[in-house]
Amino acid sequence: MTLIDTLHYTLTTFRAHRLRLSLMLLATAIGVASVVILTSLGEGARNYVINEFSSMGSNLIIVFPGKAETTGALPPVVGEAPNDLTIDDAMALKRILGITHIAPINIGSAPIDWRRRERETTIIGGNHALATIQNIELAEGEFLPDIDPRKTSPVAVIGAKIREDLFGNQPALGEWIRIEDYRFRVIGVTRSAGTAMGINRDEIVIIPVASAQQLFNTPSLFRILIHTRNRENIEQVRDDTVAMITKRHDGEEDVTVITQDAVLSAFDRILGALTMTVAGIASVSLLVAGVLIMNVMLISVSQRRGEIGLLKAVGASSRQILWLFISEAALLSLLGGLIGIALGIGVSELLAQLYPTLPIAPPGWVIGAALSICLGSGILFGVLPAKHAARLDPVTALARR
Amino acid sequence: MSPIIQLNGIARHFQVGEQRVKALDHIDLTIEQGGYMAVMGPSGSGKSTLLNMIGLLDRPTAGEYLLNGHETTALSDDEQATVRREQIGFVFQFFHLVPRLSARENIELPMLLAGIDPTERHQRANKLLTDYRITDRADHRPDQLSGGQRQRVAIARATVMQPKIILADEPTGNLDRSNGHEVMEIIEQLNREGITLIMVTHDPELGARAHEQIRIVDGQITEHLRR
Numbered sequence A: 001m002t003l004i005d006t007l008h009y010t011l012t013t014f015r016a017h018r019l020r021l022s023l024m025l026l027a028t029a030i031g032v033a034s035v036v037i038l039t040s041l042g043e044g045a046r047n048y049v050i051n052e053f054s055s056m057g058s059n060l061i062i063v064f065p066g067k068a069e070t071t072g073a074l075p076p077v078v079g080e081a082p083n084d085l086t087i088d089d090a091m092a093l094k095r096i097l098g099i100t101h102i103a104p105i106n107i108g109s110a111p112i113d114w115r116r117r118e119r120e121t122t123i124i125g126g127n128h129a130l131a132t133i134q135n136i137e138l139a140e141g142e143f144l145p146d147i148d149p150r151k152t153s154p155v156a157v158i159g160a161k162i163r164e165d166l167f168g169n170q171p172a173l174g175e176w177i178r179i180e181d182y183r184f185r186v187i188g189v190t191r192s193a194g195t196a197m198g199i200n201r202d203e204i205v206i207i208p209v210a211s212a213q214q215l216f217n218t219p220s221l222f223r224i225l226i227h228t229r230n231r232e233n234i235e236q237v238r239d240d241t242v243a244m245i246t247k248r249h250d251g252e253e254d255v256t257v258i259t260q261d262a263v264l265s266a267f268d269r270i271l272g273a274l275t276m277t278v279a280g281i282a283s284v285s286l287l288v289a290g291v292l293i294m295n296v297m298l299i300s301v302s303q304r305r306g307e308i309g310l311l312k313a314v315g316a317s318s319r320q321i322l323w324l325f326i327s328e329a330a331l332l333s334l335l336g337g338l339i340g341i342a343l344g345i346g347v348s349e350l351l352a353q354l355y356p357t358l359p360i361a362p363p364g365w366v367i368g369a370a371l372s373i374c375l376g377s378g379i380l381f382g383v384l385p386a387k388h389a390a391r392l393d394p395v396t397a398l399a400r401r
Numbered sequence B: 001m002s003p004i005i006q007l008n009g010i011a012r013h014f015q016v017g018e019q020r021v022k023a024l025d026h027i028d029l030t031i032e033q034g035g036y037m038a039v040m041g042p043s044g045s046g047k048s049t050l051l052n053m054i055g056l057l058d059r060p061t062a063g064e065y066l067l068n069g070h071e072t073t074a075l076s077d078d079e080q081a082t083v084r085r086e087q088i089g090f091v092f093q094f095f096h097l098v099p100r101l102s103a104r105e106n107i108e109l110p111m112l113l114a115g116i117d118p119t120e121r122h123q124r125a126n127k128l129l130t131d132y133r134i135t136d137r138a139d140h141r142p143d144q145l146s147g148g149q150r151q152r153v154a155i156a157r158a159t160v161m162q163p164k165i166i167l168a169d170e171p172t173g174n175l176d177r178s179n180g181h182e183v184m185e186i187i188e189q190l191n192r193e194g195i196t197l198i199m200v201t202h203d204p205e206l207g208a209r210a211h212e213q214i215r216i217v218d219g220q221i222t223e224h225l226r227r
Helices: A003-016 A018-054 A087-095 A129-133 A160-167 A209-216 A234-248 A260-303 A305-313 A318-354 A364-391 A394-399 B047-054 B077-087 B103-114 B118-131 B147-159 B177-192 B204-209
Strands: A060-065 A099-114 A117-126 A138-141 A155-158 A176-179 A182-190 A204-208 A223-228 A255-259 B003-016 B019-032 B036-040 B062-067 B088-091 B165-169 B196-200 B212-217 B220-226
Touching: A003 A018, A003 A318, A003 B103, A018 A260, A018 A318, A018 A364, A060 A234, A060 A260, A087 A099, A087 A209, A087 A223, A087 A234, A099 A129, A099 A160, A099 A209, A117 A129, A117 A160, A117 A209, A129 A223, A155 A160, A155 A176, A160 A182, A176 A204, A182 A204, A182 A209, A204 A209, A223 A234, A234 A255, A255 A260, A260 A305, A260 A318, A260 A364, A305 A318, A305 A394, A305 B077, A318 A364, A318 B077, A394 B047, B003 B047, B003 B196, B019 B047, B019 B196, B019 B220, B036 B047, B036 B204, B047 B165, B047 B196, B077 B088, B077 B103, B088 B147, B103 B118, B103 B147, B118 B147, B147 B177, B165 B177, B177 B196, B177 B204
Parallel strands: A117 A204, A155 A182, B036 B196, B036 B212, B088 B165, B165 B196
Antiparallel strands: A060 A223, A060 A255, A099 A117, A099 A176, A099 A223, A138 A182, A155 A204, A176 A182, B003 B019, B003 B062, B212 B220
16 A cells, blocks of 8 residues: 555544544644744743843943852851952053953942932942943943043943933933932933843942942952953863962962853753753643644554454455554654644734833744653553554454445 | 354353353354355354355354465464455345445555555545446435445445455345345356355345255254255
8 A cells, every 4th residue: 555545544534533633633733832822932032031131231241259169167266358459450460461451340328419319329330341241232331541540530330210210301411310328420421221130120220340449449350251362262262260369369369250152051050950840741731632633543453343353354454454543643742743833823923012122932842742742641551542453353343244 | 165154163252240151152164265155044143154264254262274274363463454355255134334424444554554555545446336336326425325336335435455255244134125136136247257155145035046055053053055
């Protein structure tokens, strides 16, 4: 029996049992569609997080004060505070090959006001290089001047939202705002940029790092951000940075240095695993669809006993009958799978329209994976009914009308 | 003439609950090539079992069955299917047409299983549709055909592979007199063309038309008449 004849024969059974066919197609399609939709959502979340990190700036190395260690030892009896991370540490890093920009950072919260309009906001101490490293774009004026970061300067760059809240329609550039007891002149306004790393970039005020240290009365830094020349030397720069700061801190390795790549790949792994888990849960519904196919095929075999007996009488071997019923199950699940994929892509598109911030799209691999799982379960669950059919005794099958 | 079918000590036992039923009990039978035999007997006597045995749909519990001089009981499932397809045609009381297939598709079914290409399938089916005067019903499904038409489709299906043997189980049992007569005409014409015909019937009038008559009671041949 040729493949085309087998297909044609199977299609005649589909035509004869339209309701049964559509119910089985529906079950399979729902299973496949849920796999496609849930992985689309998972991938959307993953891409969203990756985009967030990417907007922090690329080729980024971040230096934290303090060493994150998980050792089983008891804490030292004499508490030894780690050395502060200072602006001098940041300046010293300039000697490392491959670094293009360094931004020492301080962060804090303080009330700001202009002509009695007041609000609390996040203050970031930075320098000229910060704009490059963090991809900060300006709507008006200019960014912090390129001066020695150890020097204070009464200038500030304000976020788009702050500008709106404090100044409304009035011009902001050149105006003096007050942060605690210090006065700063507004020299720039950032372009609206949204959130990155949980900080709303539109609601910050950036002042020179030395001024911020003065404001918050601290000699230490919150972070040092380093921009490297290219991706390839990022690990080398990381190691050099650790070595340099350790040397400056009397041989004690008391900083944590992470690369953006490491953070990204960690999140990538976590969210990737999440997507797989969700896909796994969704494939349970495929399994259920498979059991349904088996059930309906078993009913179909007992309803078609006469036909099976006749096929044997006119010369079909048990193997041909087996093959005929397995291909019926396979064709059924393939059709259901294709419908499910179309449905899944459609719903994903719809969700993407509804939540434009999430980049929801089914990943390419899921189409192939869902189809092959679906086909596989169809064949697997088709085997048992097909074996029933093949084993049917033609004499008893023909004895009934 | 050489025997086409030779049964030596064929038995078929069924286990029904505790009891062992002997549907066929040591049957010895020889049928010549081109013969015409009627199998008579009360219902439940084993005549259908004998027909199924000859048609390789059932395997004997004991004995040997030579078809064309070849032992068949040791053949595999695949080999038996091939023999059925190429040498044996079945005609049933209840026609056993596939309800969702048209008359033509039903006739083509054995050729489909044999893997014969569509052009030849069509030619052979067309010839039989013409021979049996059902060309205008070719694309109708069985439920749109009369009993006589259905049985003619079934006979066309049984002969389309040009078998050596036709096995007919009460072929007129479900037909009125005139249709029954017409079907018998077709089947007997096949026999005149050289096909061996074995027919199960309980109608003595039909049985009398055969060249040979056997009577089965409780799985044993009690009478064997030759004309």
